[in-house]
Amino acid sequence: MVQPTPKQAVRSLVSYRPALGKPKDVTPIRLSANEGALGWSPQVEAALRDKAFRLNHYGQPQSADLHAAIAKRYGLEAVRILTSNGSDELIGLICLAYLEPGDEAIYTQYGFLVFPQATTIAGGVPVKVADDGLTASVDHILAAVTERTKIVFLANPNNPTGTMISEAEVKRLHQGLPEHVILVLDWAYAEYVAGEMSYGARMVETAENVVMFRTFSKMHGLAAQRLGWGYFPDAIRDVLASIRPPFSINSVAVTLGIAAIEDEAFQQQSIAHNQKWMAALPTRLGAIGITVMPSVTNFVLLHFDGHNGPDSDAALAFLAEHNILLRDMHPYGLGEYLRMSVGTDAEMEEVIARLTELMMQS
Numbered sequence: 298m299v300q301p302t303p304k305q306a307v308r309s310l311v312s313y314r315p316a317l318g319k320p321k322d323v324t325p326i327r328l329s330a331n332e333g334a335l336g337w338s339p340q341v342e343a344a345l346r347d348k349a350f351r352l353n354h355y356g357q358p359q360s361a362d363l364h365a366a367i368a369k370r371y372g373l374e375a376v377r378i379l380t381s382n383g384s385d386e387l388i389g390l391i392c393l394a395y396l397e398p399g400d401e402a403i404y405t406q407y408g409f410l411v412f413p414q415a416t417t418i419a420g421g422v423p424v425k426v427a428d429d430g431l432t433a434s435v436d437h438i439l440a441a442v443t444e445r446t447k448i449v450f451l452a453n454p455n456n457p458t459g460t461m462i463s464e465a466e467v468k469r470l471h472q473g474l475p476e477h478v479i480l481v482l483d484w485a486y487a488e489y490v491a492g493e494m495s496y497g498a499r500m501v502e503t504a505e506n507v508v509m510f511r512t513f514s515k516m517h518g519l520a521a522q523r524l525g526w527g528y529f530p531d532a533i534r535d536v537l538a539s540i541r542p543p544f545s546i547n548s549v550a551v552t553l554g555i556a557a558i559e560d561e562a563f564q565q566q567s568i569a570h571n572q573k574w575m576a577a578l579p580t581r582l583g584a585i586g587i588t589v590m591p592s593v594t595n596f597v598l599l600h601f602d603g604h605n606g607p608d609s610d611a612a613l614a615f616l617a618e619h620n621i622l623l624r625d626m627h628p629y630g631l632g633e634y635l636r637m638s639v640g641t642d643a644e645m646e647e648v649i650a651r652l653t654e655l656m657m658q659s
């Protein structure tokens with residue numbers, strides 16, 4: 298029997314489907330997806346309650362009000378903004394628009410796995426370059442550029458390592474790239490870094506080949522709404538605008554996004570909460586024999602190599618038994634680690650208590 302066959306690129310795809318873990322009951326402590334620790338802003342809650350939503354109507358393809366709110370919050374030119382169904386959508390669109398079959402997109406060894414997936418689906422060739430330890434290496438990226446390179450993906454800070462390269466290094470990377478290569482600055486965690494890495498926007502404003510992707514899924518606490526945005530040179534924005542599905546962002550997300558971005562008090566509270574735990578974790582977990590890798594984000598890699606304690610599989614299973622979900626790092630080639638996001642105070646105390654129990658057993 299002859300069956301419909303997907304295109305070659307899709308047949309060879311190793312699909313990336315995040316394993317968020319299997320909860321033991323319906324309300325797990327979920328620290329496996331780098332979501333905002335403090336839920337969502339009270340202003341978002343108020344908008345959900347008070348605003349009228351016309352659920353039978355399509356929303357606007359793009360919302361000038363949302364663009365204006367983002368531009369105001371981050372000091373940007375509204376005209377360069379394009380919003381999307383999560384920043385994942387933009388990663389897919391840029392590959393679809395700029396990769397001919399066989400064109401190459403570079404990503405880093407421990408970089409975000411959506412990059413090679415989107416590249417492959419578009420018909421391109423993902424080129425993985427070695428990191429320097431757990432951090433992206435500009436030298437290795439530049440050495441991998443060929444005539445077929447069309448895109449370089451840089452998540453900075455990176456998920457899942459939590460590391461970042463400096464502004465000077467990002468600029469050196471850009472300067473070393475041919476002008477036809479697009480540098481994608483995936484700034485999903487920029488909100489957690491002091492100064493919010495505003496230099497990325499300045500790079501976009503002064504070059505034709507730099508784009509910046511951002512998200513409402515992390516510090517703004519709207520992961521379920523699927524809302525991302527990008528900042529673009531005019532030409533690239535026009536191309537992506539022309540191929541995106543017309544209604545990929547929904548009008549509820551737009552309304553909640555505006556409420557979230559205007560609530561700077563909630564944002565500051567979220568940052569302060571994150572800083573408190575990121576400062577405390579190395580000491581608290583170090584005291585029970587768990588090494589916490591340095592991170593500038595809202596998550597950390599915990600080292601479980603099985604030498605002086607459980608390996609990562611055993612630790613993951615033990616925590617899941619206690620209804621706590623961390624992220625398995627085997628898909629990233631980081632099997633000696635588990636990734637843990639910062640949760641609420643109560644969640645963090647619970648996970649530390651369980652990890653203490655685990656370390657005492659072994």
Ligand SMILES: Cc1ncc(COP(=O)(O)O)c(C=O)c1O
Binds near residue numbers: 331
């Ligand atoms: C580096 C990075 N980029 C992009 C995304 C996608 O975010 P969104 O929820 O906006 O699609 C994530 C989500 O985990 C991420 O870690």
